[in-house]
Amino acid sequence: MVNQTRKPIRIATSAILALSLTMSTVPAALAAETTSTATTAKTSGFSPMFSDLKSGHWGEAHIHKLAALGILKGYNGKFRPDDPVTQQEAITIALQYMNVKSELPNADEVVLPEGIKVGNHFKPYAALAIQKGLINKTEEAAALDPKAKGTWGEQKATREWVTKILVRAMGKDADAQEAMKQATTFADNNDISANALGYVNVATHLKLATGMDKNRFLPKDIVTRAQIASFFSRGESVLDIQYANEYHGISGGITDNSIRLFNQDNQWVNYRVDAKTVYYSNAKPIAAKDIPAYTKVRVIGEANNAAYVELIDAAPQVENVQATLKYVVPSENKLYLKVAGSEDLQQVKYEQNTILKDASGNTITVDKLTADSELTLMRETFSEDRRVLEIQVKSGPVNKTAKGTITEINKTTRNVTVKLENGASETFRVDEQAVVSYANQLFKFEDLKVNDPITFTVKNSVITGITLNSSPSYTIDGKIQAMGPAKTSITILKDDNRLEAKMIASNVEVVINGMKQSSVDNLLAGEYGDRVKLTIDGEDKVTRIEVLSRKVETLIGAQVEYYNAEKKLLTVVADNIGVKSFYLTDDTKYELDGNSVIGAAVIPMLNGKRKVNIQFTGDKVLLVSFAHKYEGTVVNVSTSSRMITLKLANNQIITIPYMANYFVVDMYGKSGATLADVKPGQEVMIVLSQDQASAMSLAVRTYKQFEVATVNTSTGRVTLRDTSRQVEEHSVLSVPVYGFNNEKLTVSDLRTDEVVNAVFNGRSLVELRKVAVNTGRVEAVDVNAGIVTIKDYKGQTSTHPINNGVTIIAANGTTTSNPSALQVGERIEIRKDANNTTVLKVMQGEKHNFWKYDANTKELFVQRSSVSGSQPRLIVLPEAVVHSKGQTLNWSSFKNGDSITVYLMNGKVVEVEKN
Known part of the structure; x- marks a missing residue:
């Protein structure tokens, strides 16, 4: 029989400490193994090889391996794992393990030394054992007990005696002699015979044998059949031996009746498997399905029948190549592909046994492949041919029509990102021949603008058509010259020095950097008018006004000295300009804590007790802002000078003194916070004292994500749940709530289990925003x-x-x-x-065994992981997908014990896949 690929030969050094590195520790050893209660994947029944070997027995992997190799035999279908081993049996097992049976002498020619008597069957083995140095005739003669019953061969083999045979069989006798005077670490070291001490040292370092309970070696205990199987099975980490019925290679897959193996001769060979075949990985039993395709395996058996299959390396010996399919030539079994980084098409040949799968994992034929599909080609790496083993469709071309709003346009790549109605974003390239239209009018790709609402058609993952859902918009820039009556129109001076007037839409959006809730009332016109960008819709109305720049100067924290109401003359004192007077006009705007207010509401506050922020041009005041609080980013905190420096939203830097004795720091999730907890770069809100002279408190802005646990619309309160399942309750009656598309919502629009982003100033909730998932x-x-x-x-x-x-x-x-x-x-x-x-x-999918599904309660029940464990029950969402490899299933198709993978979102089932 021709031997197949064998694992690389391991080289062990003679240094005792180095020997300990050649094999990982295994649980229990020798007699300790006979009492182990640890179970493996098989927890009931008996071995398919031996009727008396329970599944889960601590030594079953070793027993099955040596039995499949023919080193150990059974007795009429039984193994008798707890039977003692005689000395003549031990040397026979050792020689069979060494694979030297062909060197056995003729039994009729064997003459054994005096005292070493064995049964007729064992005579050739005893003679070869002496020749190979497994036993020393002088040593054995000296150890003979004249009072012992039976011959030398019939004596029961002890732990230390078998250890000597084991170490010698591994070719480590010289190492044992070097370690003969070295004490072991066992508590019963003194019980080990002097001439066995070195062998025990080597065996323990090689992990062929480990200690018993209470750190004892128990050298005089008798060895059982199960124990000797484990000793020699572990020996493969030290001694590399080629057996005639052992085959190494790459698994091509396992069916109910065969395993396919790619051997060293670059040939695929099939081996029969049946109910008696056993499967292992790292000495632990596994199922046939646990051996992935194209991994390194070992098969042991006779006449192409696999008795023992072992997973050697679970890493698939393959590589994946990503490519785009251009076309197929079935008559030549060729695919023509476009691979990233190459301008030329690449041709790949597929074979009759190449597996083709669609995006859901279902097997398909080559005629189902479509041009421009994204493919993953799996090629083997275990031969020079690098054959294509599997072709998986990653995604066929996307074909659909959808609605959304443009959020990003890349003019160079022609990529457009669209926010769909459900809040999701998608990015596609717009074809050069794509039709862009509105009301029978044709437009160009360059006419598209961010915020345009569109309906778009995708073919083969490329946008081929765009319909504007509202009249197309365009923009113009210029300086505001005048605002019409009631602020319903605007006139700007464009860069070409031409005037242009436009009507303003009723729902116009006004954007002024650093100003909240800005409106047309905050715009500046005339000689020092704002430079703006106007967005005009298809009805020729201005829908958005963005202030690009203002030719104004700003004073922050100016002290009001005097206000002459008759002359509208305001005199202030500021560090950088000293005393200066300004005139208020009918166009002067007013703000209180960032919100626009009418002048009559705040002009009485212009007295010597107030500080104001002023925007001005020349001696005319454009904006007076009363601030009792500042919001910005921390630049520096000086506890020595008691100063806090902030960078405001308009990039201005201000420094505010604080009251050390009464200053309060408020921070979400931290009680008793101090300024030592405030770091540069953090966003904060500072509240000023009544006289605006100093800061009284600082609230750190914190961003948190929650799930909505409960909603009480009558009280306007919501309970939010964080990632650690802790809940907290908040009132949102006065808190702004926003939807996926920044639309204003109320508490009644919130739903349980929705994800929201919360903004806190200190421990106060100041904003809630829904998050699309x-x-x-x-x-x-x-x-x-x-x-x-x-x-x-x-x-x-x-x-x-x-x-x-x-x-x-x-x-x-x-x-x-x-x-x-x-x-x-x-x-x-x-x-x-x-x-x-x-x-x-x-x-991450959770693997379970199916028990039952309750259609009334929409609950999935899976089997317990242990007898004492709880009965897991999972809520199944109405939209949950139940399938097997993409094929939709009914719950009635599941049986008790079926292996399933469950995917959860927010602790509830969104997908069940039958394995």
Whole structure:
């Protein structure tokens, strides 16, 4: 019989300490192993080889291996693991393990030394054992007990005697002699015979034998059949031996009746498997399905029948290549592919036995492949041919029509990011021939603007048509010359010195940097008018006014000296200009704590007790702001000078003194906070004293993400649940609440289990914002374009950008920003975190055994993990997907004990996959 690929030969040094590194520690040893109660994957029944060997027996892997190799035999279908081993049996096992049976002399020619008597069957083995140095005739003669019953061969083998045979069989007799005077670490070291001490040292260092309970070696105890099997089975870590019925290679897959092995001759060979075949990995029993395809395995058996199969290395000996399919030539069994980094098409030959799968893992034929599909080609690495073993469709081209709002446009790559109505974002390239239209009018790609609402059509993952859902908008820049009556119109002076007037839409958006809740009343016109960008819709009305710059100067914290109401003359004192007077006009605007107010409400406050912020041009005041609080980013905190320096939203730097004796620091999640807890870069809100002279308190701004636990619309209170399942209650009656698209909501729009981002000033909730959560299966990952395609649990396919600061949390919990960490087939959850960073989290599936499903309560029951464990019951969401390799299943198709993988979102089932 021709031997197949063998594992590399291990080289062991003679140094005793080095020997300990050649094999990892195994639980229990020798007689200790006979009493082990540890069980493995098999917890009931008996061995398929031996009727008296219980599944889960501590030594079953060793027994099965040596039995399959023919080194150990049974007795009429039984192994009798607890039977003692005689000395003549021990040397026979050792020689069979050494695979030297062909060297046995003829029994009729054997003459043994005086005193070494064995049964006729064992005579050749005894003679060869003496020749090989397994036993020393002088040593054995000296140890003979004249009072012992039976011959030398019939004497029961002790632990220390078998240890000597074992070490010599491994070729380590010289090492044993070197260690003969070295004491062992066992508590009963003095009980070990002097001539066995070195052998025990070597055996323990090689991990062929370990101690018993209470750190004892028990050298005079008798060895059982199970124990001697474990000794020699572990010897393969030291001695590399080739057996005629042992085959090493690469598994090509296991069916109910065969295992396919790729051998050293570059040939595929099939070995029969049946109910008696056993499977192991690291001496632990496994199921046939636990051996992945294309991994290194060992098969032991006779006449192409596999009795013992062992997983040697679980790493698949394959590589994956990503490519785009251009076309197929079935007559030549060839695919023509576009691979990133190459301008030329690459041709790949597939074979008759090459497996083809669609994006859901279902087997398909080559005619089902479509052009421009993203493929993963799995090629083997265990031969020079690098054959294509499997072709998996990552994603077929996306084809759909959807609605959304443009959030990003890349004019160079022609990529457009659209925020869909459900809050998800998708990115597609717009084809050069794409039609852009509105009301029978044609437009160009360059006419598209951010915030345009569109309906778009995708074919083969490229946008081929865009319909504007409202008249297209355009922008013009200029300086405000005048505002019309009632602020319903605006006139600007454009860069070409031409005037242009436009009507203002009733819902116009006004954006002024550093000002909250700005409106047309805050705009400045005339000689020192604001420079603005106007967005005009299809009805020729201004829908957005963005202030680009103001030709104004600013005074922060100016002390009011005097206000002459008759002349509207305001005199202030400021550090950088001294005493200066300004005139208020009918166009002067007023703010109180960042909110616009009418002048009549605050002019009486212009007295010597107030400080104001003033925006002015020349001697005319454009804006007077009364501030009892400041919001900004901490630049510095000086406890020695009692000063806090902030950078405001308009990039101005201010320094505020604080009252040391009465100053309060408020911080979410930390009671008794002090200024020592406040760090540069943190966002804060500072409340001033009544006279605005100093800061009285500081609240640190904190961003947190929660799930909505409960909503009470009658009281306006919500209970929020954090990631550690702790809950806290807040009133949101006066707290702004926003939806996915920044629309204003009320407490009645919140739903339980929704994800929200909360903003706190100190411990006060100041904002709630809904967070869109998208979950599904990864269909494709385009690393170059920075896009991931997922199919959600409603069957809809969407794309999402995965570059520019996106955080990816892998299944093992590690965090990365590298898109290549995502794998096709993984289930992921996409959401914004509390700091508005996009987070993609890989959902880890839970493996269970199915018990039952209750259709009334929508609960899935799975089997206990242990007899004393609780009965797991899981709530199944209405939209949950139940399938097997993409094929939708009914609950009635499940049987008690079926292996399933369950995917959870917020602790509830969103997917059940039958394994």
